Amino acid sequence: MTPRPAAGAPVRFAPGVPVRFAPGVRLHHDRARDRWVVMAPERMFVPDDTALEVLRLVDGARDDGAIVDALAEKFAAPREVIAADVRAMLADLATRGALLC
Numbered sequence: 001m002t003p004r005p006a007a008g009a010p011v012r013f014a015p016g017v018p019v020r021f022a023p024g025v026r027l028h029h030d031r032a033r034d035r036w037v038v039m040a041p042e043r044m045f046v047p048d049d050t051a052l053e054v055l056r057l058v059d060g061a062r063d064d065g066a067i068v069d070a071l072a073e074k075f076a077a078p079r080e081v082i083a084a085d086v087r088a089m090l091a092d093l094a095t096r097g098a099l100l101c
Helices: 049-055 064-075 079-095
Strands: 026-030 035-040 043-045
Touching: 035 049, 049 064, 049 079, 064 079
Parallel strands: none
Antiparallel strands: 026 035, 035 043
């Protein structure tokens, strides 16, 4: 079991280690409200459109670099421009216990 980072501790991304949802956490489309949510035990996150693009790529097979590459290709954006924002978002969700990376 991968431990959850301590509050305030930096999240380190290791090359080749896939980013995945923590046990009991999943991306779910709430049909009643027609919105995507990240469901976790006793809590829920409502991602904005940008975060949703990132979270759709969290499949347990891609590492953070592969997620950044996919987004850079999809949006024809320079990799270095989006890498910091994507990693910051992933690190924030890892610190909250929603992701393992």
